[in-house]
Amino acid sequence: xxxxSADRPKPMIAVAGRPLVDHALDQxxxxxxxxxxxxxxxxxxxxxxEPRGVxxxxxxxxLETGGGLKNALGRLDRDAVYTMxxxxxxxxxxxxxxxxxxxxxARMDALLLVVAMDRTVGHLGSGDFSVGADGRLxxxxxxxxTGAQIIRTAPVAAQAGAHFSLNAVWERxxxxxxxxxxxxxxxxxxxxYPEAISLAEEMVGFHV
Numbered sequence: 001x002x003x004x005s006a007d008r009p010k011p012m013i014a015v016a017g018r019p020l021v022d023h024a025l026d027q028x029x030x031x032x033x034x035x036x037x038x039x040x041x042x043x044x045x046x047x048x049x050e051p052r053g054v055x056x057x058x059x060x061x062x063l064e065t066g067g068g069l070k071n072a073l074g075r076l077d078r079d080a081v082y083t084m085x086x087x088x089x090x091x092x093x094x095x096x097x098x099x100x101x102x103x104x105x106a107r108m109d110a111l112l113l114v115v116a117m118d119r120t121v122g123h124l125g126s127g128d129f130s131v132g133a134d135g136r137l138x139x140x141x142x143x144x145x146t147g148a149q150i151i152r153t154a155p156v157a158a159q160a161g162a163h164f165s166l167n168a169v170w171e172r173x174x175x176x177x178x179x180x181x182x183x184x185x186x187x188x189x190x191x192x193y194p195e196a197i198s199l200a201e202e203m204v205g206f207h208v
Contacts, residue, residue: 002193002194009038009039009040009041009042009045010040010087011024011036011045012044016206020086020088021036023088024088025054027084027090028096029096030097034053035057035072035075035076037068037071038057039061046058055075059071063162064163064165064166065083066156066159066166066167066169067162067163069156069166071162073157076153078153080150080151080153081150081153082149083149083166084148087192088146088190089188089191090184090187091186091187091188092184092186093184093186095184096148098113098185099111099150100150102180103150104180108178108180109152109154109173110150110151110155110169110170110173110178110180111180112148112180112181113145113146113147113148114128114129114144114145114146114183115144115146116144116183117142120144120190121187121189121196121199122191122196122199123190128140130143131143131181135180135182136174136177136179136180136181137180137181138174139174143181144188146188155169156169159172
């Protein structure tokens with residue numbers, strides 16, 4: 001986010017009149033216990049989240065997406081958890097609801113919320129996955145990972161090392177045939193760079 005994050009962490013950048021992190025919290029409505037991993041300029045984010053009942057974990061060094069979740073497992077008392085990135089806006093059903101309705105622990109170790117390319121706004125890359133007829137994911141295809149998922153904690157805990165991407169965990173889960181995806185039925189905006197902010201705001205009908 002370049003200059004926009006010079007004096008604040010990225011999740012505190014305002015989009016559509018509210019910090020990005022608040023849009024993410026909206027998508028997790030109904031989830032009973034929430035945690036946030038903090039690293040860069042943690043104080044303002046901690047001050048913003050604490051009154052909302054969000055527990056925070058300060059990563060002194062960056063552990064990547066998988067390592068950050070593994071580091072938090074000691075404070076989690078569930079065998080499966082939601083994870084969500086904050087650099088997105090959503091237009092449609094709540095992400096947590098879409099995931100919960102599709103989650104089947106008998107078949108799945110991870111369920112990723114993906115979105116078709118033609119439902120994305122501001123996304124500069126290509127697709128990440130294809131979704132099979134049975135819902136299993138394969139690399140490459142026309143679906144983009146939205147940054148939201150349900151994942152079992154055991155495969156994360158079993159991953160070697162302290163610094164690793166969730167991609168490494170997904171590879172192992174996929175090899176066992178237990179990596180699934182569900183398509184988001186609404187629109188999703190990638191707010192990972194400054195020029196995408198106005199596109200995301202237009203998507204949700206926000207006007208200054």
